[in-house]
Amino acid sequence: MLMIDTHMMNDTREICQELQDTYAQLTNLLVFVTNHEGQLITAPSNIDDASVFDKYGSELQNMFKTEIDKLQGIRHTILSDQWVPGVKWLIAPVSVDQSDTGMYVWGGILIQQGTLQSIITHPNYLQPESGAPADFIELMRSWIQNTGEISPDQEIFKREKITKFAKALSLILKSSFKENRLTQRLNALNETLITEQGVGNPIEEITRAVLASSDLADVFGFALKTAPGKYTIMNSMGMNSGTLGGSIFHEGEGFLGQAVLSAQPSRWRDISRDPRNHFFQQKGLDSVYEVQCFPIRYENEVYGLLFGLSFKERSTPSINPQFEETMISLMGWYIGNHITYEKMEKQLQRFKPLIELSRMIISVQDIQRVMFMLVDMSLNLVWNPSASIVVHRSSEDGKIQMVARGMQSPKGETYAKDIARRYLDNSDKPGASSFINSSTPFSLMLEYPIVYADRTRAVLCVAVSNEQEGEECREILSALAMMGSVVMKSVHDRQQYLSNSNRFAHILHEAIREWNVAHYQLTADAQKIVQEFAMWGGIIKEEAEVIGRACLMSCTDPSMLRSFPHLFQQEAEMIEDYKHIQDDQSILGTGSYSKGGQIMALAFAIATAGDHDMRVVNDLQINGVDQGLVSQFRLFVLSRHTLQTEINLVEEKAPATKTLTAEGAEGRGLDAIVKQFGLSPREKEVLELVVKASSNKEIAATLFISEHTVKNHLTNIFNKMGVTDRAQAIAAVFNKSIG
Amino acid sequence: MVAESDVITLQMECTLFFENNPYAIETSSGLSKRLGRSQQVTEQALNRLAEMSILEKNGQGMRAIYRYKAPYIQTEVDLNAYD
Incomplete structure (x- = not known):
């Protein structure tokens, strides 16, 4: 009444x-x-x-x-x-x-x-x-x-x-x-909007409050799109409406599903015999007379639906129904606007860190490090992080690399192979667009092909909790994958550059053989000494590559080398310095020449001495070469001499090893050693590098660990194998490989 | 109130720090000094990384220590050996 x-x-x-x-x-x-x-x-x-x-x-x-x-x-x-x-x-x-x-x-x-x-x-x-x-x-x-x-x-x-x-x-x-009712309604709305401002996640609370004070219907509901084409009723209020919460409907399905397809509010009356009423009957709402729906839209996108159910005909609604309909339509627009804002806010919150990341990631020059970053950063960027994997194909030998988090073998490997088969095998058709894959052993995976040098060479795959999250994360992850493409391309270009540099350097070196075999051999020896110096820890590997090439091309005119676009600029400078050091007798130990030129001078001095290097090194003093560098080189030659002696002893004990390659040793001997002595996977990796004659420093750099940790691993390996030093460990591996 | 973007930026910085120093063991206090950030926000970022399994967390509160959990790596998956 x-x-x-x-x-x-x-x-x-x-x-x-x-x-x-x-x-x-x-x-x-x-x-x-x-x-x-x-x-x-x-x-x-x-x-x-x-x-x-x-x-x-x-x-x-x-x-x-x-x-x-x-x-x-x-x-x-x-x-x-x-x-x-x-x-x-x-x-x-x-x-x-x-x-x-x-x-x-x-x-x-x-x-x-x-x-x-x-x-x-x-x-x-x-x-x-x-x-x-x-x-x-x-x-x-x-x-x-x-x-x-x-x-x-x-x-x-x-x-x-x-x-x-x-x-x-x-x-x-x-x-x-x-x-009077309108005034009351407006006061209630005003109070609701003022009260709910600043409360965490207010949108559902505001919706609830606004709908609860409306008398347009007996029951109100609030559904949100939780996946493309799929909607979930998040909230319901009114008589017996509790059973509606959590219900799901799809686009085009029933009254609610049809309403989301419409740009305008929809209304159905006298629906008691309509088969579409079955949805509400299933939820215990048997006597629904009228359904009114207000799509939640912003611009062209539908985010959800506000709907009201009446159990009897309202011949003369007490409040102007047009006002209520407009109010609820506005509420739908407000929610849509809010959802869009939240979505954009989430993306903006991640774009800023992503830009920061781009400054740091661009300097990485190792594919595996890039893969680490892509996996870890993708987890930082998605709404609900759970798993990520990067699959990379570096060569044509049918082998791929994978770095994964949140997924373990064998499922991870199976998925990686599936990725490789779908993206990396088809080298002629690089796919650039992302794809939501629901048929994985994990949850939904967003897959991003990473294309560079005209081919899909890697794929970033990130797990998302549902398709809606996938849609929302798509752009930010796409930006990350794009960044990965740029960095991987940079690494690839650098590798290509090195490959081309090495190839040309060797061609020029081979040309020397035609007219000066002795110099050909001398330059080859000098290059080898530089590489060994790097392995010993005197210089970094990349530096040794350049100096080594300069050694090979030391007979070539530097001005001719400079004519190669983007190649051999550093090498030409080193050769010039090396030649000046050779010619210049007036400067002693000032170190005013480039380090590369000075190392070349030292390497050629040792190479020229041949087997008498120990005698030479004791008197080593070259004009223009820094005394500190000379001292360092002296220590290197000393250790080199010792190492060669040890290897000779081993060779005498087991001559058959002369025919073995490191790969052969890894293939048979290493696995057998690992099995026999129970080495851990990390210890196996360390031993594998020891067999390849890597120094502790190099092992540390390769495995991203400290030298101290390398020493710890080596101690454990030696203890397990019952050997006292790396030479014995190498010998054991080689012995196993022929046993 | 720290902006969400700042927390995510710090998460990424912490991730990079541990990737570059995979055997480092740090407290939130120690890392906040290294990165020049407040300890409270650093702890928030580190705890999120621990939830993502990027870091391993041992202990609670100020005494909690964090270390990098290496991802699963396979360098030579043979494509010819299809399942």
């Missing part, structure tokens, strides 16, 4: 009172207005002494209430003489909603022509046992006696006027009621 009287504002009450008094005067009737509880809403009209109504308020209210209870359901003005037989009252209902009567207009007294005498002479005429207070009975008596009899025409006139007054009252109250 609507308590419309509570919405009667003061100014409205005054207008109603004025109208009531006017109609009372026009009809010459006593007129009251009560609510459905029998309480007087306005002051009685046409009554001289109304104090009795104040004095006996509750008793009179009971009288009216008793009468109202008998009149439940009346829609038109009626005549009643329940209180005193023959003394009639017009009773007109006042309704705001057709289904609910909120107030009643009472108009009296009407006494038909020729009946007054029989009324007042009736034995039960206004007896005290009627329940009414004595003062009121006395008042009634005076009203009846002062009321004249009326003709049927007069009765019809009075009935029409009282009916019109009730209708006018109804219109005024409807307007007032709507205005």
Whole structure:
């Protein structure tokens, strides 16, 4: 029952009172207005002494209430003489909603022509046992006696006027009621929006609050897109709506699924026999009459749906339905806007760190390090990190490299092979776009081909929790994969550059053989010494590569070398310095020449001495070469001499090793040693590098560990193998390989 | 209140630090001094990396130490040996 009287504002009450008094005067009737509880809403009209109504308020209210209870359901003005037989009252209902009567207009007294005498002479005429207070009975008596009899025409006139007054009252109250409810609604909305600002994750709370205070429907729901074409009801409120939460529907499926395809709000009425109603019936909502849907959109993208369910027809909604529909449509737009903002915010939060990362990653010159970074950084960038893998094919020998986190063998390897088969085998058609793969042993995987040098050479694959997250992460991961492409291309170009440099250097070197075999051999020896110096730890590997090439091309005119675009610039400078050192006898130990030139001078000095290098080195002193470098080289030659001696001893003990390659040793001897002595995978890697004559420093650099850790590994390896030094360990591996 | 982008940036910096120093063992306090960041945010970033299994965390609170967990590496997966 609507308590419309509570919405009667003061100014409205005054207008109603004025109208009531006017109609009372026009009809010459006593007129009251009560609510459905029998309480007087306005002051009685046409009554001289109304104090009795104040004095006996509750008793009179009971009288009216008793009468109202008998009149439940009346829609038109009626005549009643329940209180005193023959003394009639017009009773007109006042309704705001057709289904609910909120107030009643009472108009009296009407006494038909020729009946007054029989009324007042009736034995039960206004007896005290009627329940009414004595003062009121006395008042009634005076009203009846002062009321004249009326003709049927007069009765019809009075009935029409009282009916019109009730209708006018109804219109005024409807307007007032709507205005009042609208004010309340706006206040509630305002309060909700102010209160919810700043609360964590407010969007669902605001939606809940806004929908809960709407009377457009009995049940409201809030569904979000959780995957392309798939929606999940996140929130529901209203009678028996709890079962809706968590329900899933798809685009085009049922009322809700059809609504998300529409750009406009949708409405279906009288759906009880519609098969699409089955979705709600399954959730225990058996008697849905009407469905109203408001898509949550922003620009061209649908993010979800707000919907309302009504269980009965609302013939005259109490609040302007257009306002409510507009309000909820705006709410949908607001949510869509909010979701877009959140999505962009998430991406922006990651783009800034990604740009920072690009500054650091660009200097990496090792493919495996790039793979490490791609795997770890991808996990930093996705919303819900769980697994990532990078598969890389570096050569044409059917072997691939993989670096993975969150996935282990053998599933990881199986997936890596699948990736290689789909992306890396098809070398003619580099695929550049990402792909969401749902048929993996893991969760959904976002796969990004990494293309450089006209081929797909690697693939970055990152697990995402659902397709929606995949869509949202796609761009940021694409940027990371693109960055990986650039860095891998840089490493690839550098390798190509080195490969080309080495190839040209060897061609020039071979050319020397034609006219000077002795110098050909000398330059080859000098290059070998430089490489050994690097392995010993005197210089880094990359530096040794350049100096080694300079040694090979030392007979070539530096100006001719400079004519190669982007090649041999450093080598030409070194050769020039080396030649100046050779020619210049005036400068001693100043080190003003390039380090490469100085090392060349030292390497050629040792190479020229041949087997007598130990004797040479003791007197080693070259003009223009830094004394510190000379001392370092002296130590190197000393250790080189010792190492060669050790190797010779081993060779004497096991001559067959001369024919073995390091790869052969790794293939058979190493595996056998690992198996026999129970070496860990890390120890195996260390031993493998020891067999390849890597120094501790080089092993540390290759495996990304400290030299101290290398020494620890070596100690453990020696203990397990029962050997005392690396030479014995190498010998054991070689022995195993021929055993 | 630290911006989310700053926390993610720090996560990445911490990741790079441990990738470059894979055998380093650090506390949030030690690493915050190295990186010149507040200890609170560094701890937040380190804990996220531990949740991602990029780092291994031992201990709790200020005494927790973090070290890099090497990813799973296979350098020679034979493509010809299809499953």
